[in-house]
Amino acid sequence: xxxxxxxxxxxxxxxxxxxxxxxxxxxxxxxxxxxxxxxxxxxxxxxxxxxxxxxxxxxxxxxxxxxxxxxxxxxxxxxxxxxxxxxxxxxxxxxxxxxxxxxxxxxxxxxxxxxxxxxxxxxxxxxxxxxxxxxxxxxxxxxxxxxxxxxxxxxxxxxxxxxxxxxxxxxxxxxxxxxxxxxxxxxxxxxxxxxxxxxxxxxxxxxxxxxxxxxxxxxxxxxxxxxxxxxxxxxxxxxxxxxxxxxxxxxxxxxxxxxxxxxxxxxxxxxxxxxxxxxxxxxxxxxxxxxxxxxxxxxxxxxxxxxxxxxxxxxxxxxxxxxxxxxxxxxxxxxxxxxxxxxxxxxxxxxxxxxxxxxxxxxxxxxxxxxxxxxxxxxxxxxxxxxxxxxxxxxxxxxxxxxxxxxxxxxxxxxxxxxxxxxxxxxxxxxxxxxxxxxxxxxxxxxxxxxxxxxxxxxxxxxxxxxxxxxxxxxxxxxxxxxxxxxxxxxxxxxxxxxxxxxxxxxxxxxxxxxxxxxxxxxxxxxxxxxxxxxxxxxxxxxxxxxxxxxxxxxxxxxxxxxxxxxxxxxxxxxxxxxxxxxxxxxxxxxxxxxxxxxxxxxxxxxxxxxxxxxxxxxxxxxxxxxxxxxxxxxxxxxxxxxxxxxxxxxxxxxxxxxxxxxxxxxxxxxxxxxxxxxxxxxxxxxxxxxxxxx
Amino acid sequence: xxxxxxxxxxxxxxxxxxxxxxxxxxxxxxxxxxxxxxxxxxxxxxxxxxxxxxxxxxxxxxxxxxxxxxxxxxxxxxxxxxxxxxxxxxxxxxxxxxxxxxxxxxxxxxxxxxxxxxxxxxxxxxxxxxxxxxxxxxxxxxxxxxxxxxxxxxxxxxxxxxxxxxxxxxxxxxxxxxxxxxxxxxxxxxxxxxxxxxxxxxxxxxxxxxxxxxxxxxxxxxxxxxxxxxxxxxxxxxxxxxxxxxxxxxxxxxxxxxxxxxxxxxxxxxxxxxxxxxxxxxxxxxxxxxxxxxxxxxxxxxxx
Numbered sequence: 001x002x003x004x005x006x007x008x009x010x011x012x013x014x015x016x017x018x019x020x021x022x023x024x025x026x027x028x029x030x031x032x033x034x035x036x037x038x039x040x041x042x043x044x045x046x047x048x049x050x051x052x053x054x055x056x057x058x059x060x061x062x063x064x065x066x067x068x069x070x071x072x073x074x075x076x077x078x079x080x081x082x083x084x085x086x087x088x089x090x091x092x093x094x095x096x097x098x099x100x101x102x103x104x105x106x107x108x109x110x111x112x113x114x115x116x117x118x119x120x121x122x123x124x125x126x127x128x129x130x131x132x133x134x135x136x137x138x139x140x141x142x143x144x145x146x147x148x149x150x151x152x153x154x155x156x157x158x159x160x161x162x163x164x165x166x167x168x169x170x171x172x173x174x175x176x177x178x179x180x181x182x183x184x185x186x187x188x189x190x191x192x193x194x195x196x197x198x199x200x201x202x203x204x205x206x207x208x209x210x211x212x213x214x215x216x217x218x219x220x221x222x223x224x225x226x227x228x229x230x231x232x233x234x235x236x237x238x239x240x241x242x243x244x245x246x247x248x249x250x251x252x253x254x255x256x257x258x259x260x261x262x263x264x265x266x267x268x269x270x271x272x273x274x275x276x277x278x279x280x281x282x283x284x285x286x287x288x289x290x291x292x293x294x295x296x297x298x299x300x301x302x303x304x305x306x307x308x309x310x311x312x313x314x315x316x317x318x319x320x321x322x323x324x325x326x327x328x329x330x331x332x333x334x335x336x337x338x339x340x341x342x343x344x345x346x347x348x349x350x351x352x353x354x355x356x357x358x359x360x361x362x363x364x365x366x367x368x369x370x371x372x373x374x375x376x377x378x379x380x381x382x383x384x385x386x387x388x389x390x391x392x393x394x395x396x397x398x399x400x401x402x403x404x405x406x407x408x409x410x411x412x413x414x415x416x417x418x419x420x421x422x423x424x425x426x427x428x429x430x431x432x433x434x435x436x437x438x439x440x441x442x443x444x445x446x447x448x449x450x451x452x453x454x455x456x457x458x459x460x461x462x463x464x465x466x467x468x469x470x471x472x473x474x475x476x477x478x479x480x481x482x483x484x485x486x487x488x489x490x491x492x493x494x495x496x497x498x499x500x501x502x503x504x505x506x507x508x509x510x511x512x513x514x515x516x517x518x519x520x521x522x523x524x525x526x527x528x529x530x531x532x533x534x535x536x537x538x539x540x541x542x543x544x545x546x547x548x549x550x551x552x553x554x555x556x557x558x559x560x561x562x563x564x565x566x567x568x569x570x571x572x573x574x575x576x577x578x579x580x581x582x583x584x585x586x587x588x589x590x591x592x593x594x595x596x597x598x599x600x601x602x603x604x605x606x607x608x609x610x611x612x613x614x615x616x617x618x619x620x621x622x623x624x625x626x627x628x629x630x631x632x633x634x635x636x637x638x639x640x641x642x643x644x645x646x647x648x649x650x651x652x653x654x655x656x657x658x659x660x661x662x663x664x665x666x667x668x669x670x671x672x673x674x675x676x677x678x679x680x681x682x683x684x685x686x687x688x689x690x691x692x693x694x695x
Numbered sequence: 696x697x698x699x700x701x702x703x704x705x706x707x708x709x710x711x712x713x714x715x716x717x718x719x720x721x722x723x724x725x726x727x728x729x730x731x732x733x734x735x736x737x738x739x740x741x742x743x744x745x746x747x748x749x750x751x752x753x754x755x756x757x758x759x760x761x762x763x764x765x766x767x768x769x770x771x772x773x774x775x776x777x778x779x780x781x782x783x784x785x786x787x788x789x790x791x792x793x794x795x796x797x798x799x800x801x802x803x804x805x806x807x808x809x810x811x812x813x814x815x816x817x818x819x820x821x822x823x824x825x826x827x828x829x830x831x832x833x834x835x836x837x838x839x840x841x842x843x844x845x846x847x848x849x850x851x852x853x854x855x856x857x858x859x860x861x862x863x864x865x866x867x868x869x870x871x872x873x874x875x876x877x878x879x880x881x882x883x884x885x886x887x888x889x890x891x892x893x894x895x896x897x898x899x900x901x902x903x904x905x906x907x908x909x910x911x912x913x914x915x916x917x918x919x920x921x922x923x924x925x926x927x928x929x930x931x932x933x934x935x936x937x938x939x940x941x942x943x944x945x946x947x948x949x950x951x952x953x954x955x956x957x958x959x960x961x962x963x964x965x966x967x968x969x970x971x972x973x974x975x976x977x978x979x980x981x982x983x984x985x986x987x988x989x990x991x992x993x994x995x996x997x998x999x
Binding site (some may be wrong): 014015017018052149151152153154155157161162163165182193194256257287289305307308309310313316317319320321323324325326327330331334353354355356357358403482 | 771772773774787788789790792793797807808809810811812813814815816818828829831835836837838845847855856857859871876959960961962965967968
């Protein structure tokens with residue numbers, strides 16, 4: 001390897017947001033190494049240094065590429081030259097491709113003993129700096145900003161996640177000329193805005209991080225350490241306290257400073273009376289403060305704020321932040337206190353003026369429908385007594401908090417605040433929890449409602465929305481799903497599957513009837529079919545998403561089991577049975593498909609036993625036996641047993657197709673055999689369409 | 696209400712005057728507010744329309760903003776349906792945009808060296824203007840005092856060159872500088888005998904009355920009608936190739952929409968439809984302005 005030098009490439013920018021910055025940190029070494037490798041510049045490992053205002057990397061790079069003696073073998077000599085020894089078209093083509101004249105081709109014997117022409121070229125070593133100029137430019141241009149956008153600035157048309165303001169690019173002490181947008185590279189970096197303002201010369205890459213630290217700038221790992229140490233100290237000083245640092249917020253905080261100072265602020269005791277969800281959301285999401293919990297897990301009045309100013313200005317910084325939190329919590333408390341003065345029923349009445357959807361009336365009407373659906377759903381799920389009453393009560397009140405000041409201000413606390421207001425108004429814990437939880441699951445992987453009452457209200461609410469949007473013929477399309485109906489359907493299915501264990505077929509009718517009784521007109525049966533098909537489609541997708549093969553899902557889907565809890569168990573049972581005994585199920589599927597193709601419903605399924613031979617008789621007996629056993633197994637929800645019973649039909653049906661000519665010339669025999677096959681197909685009907693497994 | 700504002704602290708009007716002076720020195724045209732209800736300083740023609748086209752443009756102005764839904768009857772110390780923004784727009788955005796801004800804070804007594812000033816990601820999008828840009832909200836010791844944005848698109852049109860927009864929340868800034876916890880305690884100015892005129896003296900009654908009007912009195916059918924009428928008028932203006940009066944109608948539509956929203960009269964879908972309608976006319980105005988005025992090289996530049 002040629003001589004090497006330390007290499008520094010720093011893209012200096014205005015403050016980059018945390019998420020795209022962290023993504024770029026991963027891309028940078030790959031892009032740089034790919035660029036260096038492509039031109040044959042030897043290099044060492046790449047180390048990334050990032051702060052909100054810079055994306056930099058350090059490495060060692062050869063001062064030049066290695067000289068290369070490049071040899072390429074061309075056509076055989078007897079093809080490359082004609083009888084007169086002149087180069088042929090083949091030789092000329094090869095030479096041209098290699099960038100030399102045909103006269104420069106060399107002919108000699110290769111290791112296989114035959115003679116060929118060769119193009120030999122000496123590629124001299126190329127100096128690194130011009131190559132690096134181009135690579136650095138391209139790396140800036142190639143960085144991507146997934147889930148984000150890039151921008152232009154000034155009069156330039158180049159883009160980056162934020163304006164690039166300087167580039168420091170050095171190979172040893174030499175500046176690598178790089179031009180991007182309106183910026184030209186140099187040998188200076190810039191320091192922390194107040195701790196090391198202005199430009200700082202970087203004599204060579206080896207002193208880069210030293211220069212940064214001297215200018216009040218720490219790399220990401222160091223900032224993380226400083227913050228972690230500060231938080232640890234705070235926890236220790238408070239005897240087992242815990243500082244809550246959700247990852248997303250912590251990542252942002254790490255990338256909102258170049259020189260972190262970990263500080264503690266305090267808010268007034270009185271605000272602890274405000275629901276803690278609001279306090280914490282306000283602190284974490286709005287201000288990026290970390291709440292402090294005492295050793296018993298109770299929220300305290302203290303919070304951690306990570307500053308980026310001069311450490312000696314800590315008092316000013318804390319004071320300012322405390323004023324901000326005071327203003328925010330004052331707002332929150334004001335809203336909460338005002339809300340508590342309003343009876344839930346009054347809030348609910350106000351829902352009359354809040355539109356749910358242009359064609360679907362007000363939220364008050366929605367809550368009336370939810371109540372009706374909840375009652376039917378409780379009955380369907382076999383929930384009665386107190387729980388059913390509580391579910392209906394919760395359904396009655398579940399949307400009331402939407403007009404409360406706290407929810408208007410902190411939208412994501414919808415439901416949560418309703419739970420508090422219900423409790424304060426003397427509702428039972430079950431009712432309050434159900435109101436609190438009824439928006440769940442709010443996203444993939446979110447928890448389901450805690451109590452059975454919450455599950456009922458959650459399903460009722462979601463089904464109501466789905467049914468309504470279908471009733472006005474605005475189902476979700478590929479790109480448009482403004483009411484998140486797909487996610488709602490998945491939520492409904494998850495709750496039905498794991499908690500309520502009942503089906504949705506009848507409830508869809510109830511939901512649509514609720515709209516009809518409020519005066520909405522639509523084709524009930526058609527819409528109901530569409531709604532069920534939509535939910536069913538989501539169920540199939542969920543099944544495939546959890547690893548079930550598509551044909552298993554299609555087979556079960558075509559059967560009569562639609563209760564989500566059963567659907568998934570049956571699909572898994574079929575999938576397991578198929579993977580344990582692939583041969584049996586393949587044969588069975590083939591036989592089923594064949595029988596199903598021959599099926600003639602007009603002939604019925606009555607078999608005349610006097611007309612059947614031994615083989616037919618064996619199948620007939622097996623079918624009769626299976627009919628009873630499959631039905632009993634399905635009734636008992638023992639799907640593995642039902643499938644095992646179906647599997648037992650394989651041998652007799654195989655034998656039947658092997659030995660019996662179905663389409664006999666004798667009409668009586670033929671029709672009797674077709675009836676037998678009808679009967680055979682009928683056994684499967686309630687379980688799964690095995691024809692789907694033979695495709 | 697009692698207050699203890701240090702006599703050394705700049706008054707509310709000092710802050711405006713200082714910012715005007717500061718940005719005037721940076722070559723900005725010091726304008727006055729747009730004389731119609733706007734939801735933000737951005738809506739002023741001097742920002743929205745002047746962002747379009749190739750010509751350089753620098754301006755600053757204080758703009759009263761109306762956000763009917765934010766009214767609190769004067770009972771909330773931090774929130775109002777009428778408040779002030781100080782708006783700066785510089786096209787093309789200069790290399791030292793951030794530094795210019797930080798020096799302006801120093802000019803009004805908030806030296807960044809003594810505080811914790813951060814640029815916190817806050818990308819801006821105005822569905823009603825068909826506009827977006829990337830930038831930050833600027834925090835001083837945790838308090839959001841400014842919105843700082845590099846426009847990328849206005850009225851659905853790519854802006855080239857790129858303007859930078861700096862929007863100061865004047866009340867927030869002043870509360871911080873004067874160290875008061877209620878906006879109504881801000882000292883706006885002093886009478887000759889040293890008696891302070893507070894923000895409350897100037898605007899408290901306005902907040903009470905307009906909160907009641909926006910939430911309780913404003914006539915919903917009339918506002919719907921007003922929206923429809925001005926939307927139609929906007930189209931007439933556009934047909935007559937008059938983008939500025941057309942744009943004026945867009946502001947009227949936008950304000951009618953804001954009042955309907957404050958009255959809680961709009962469903963989510965209806966709301967989205969109104970926004971689409973405003974965007975459609977706003978976009979048409981921007982296109983017309985670019986075609987009739989900003990895109991041509993011989994423009995008289997009469998626009999304010």
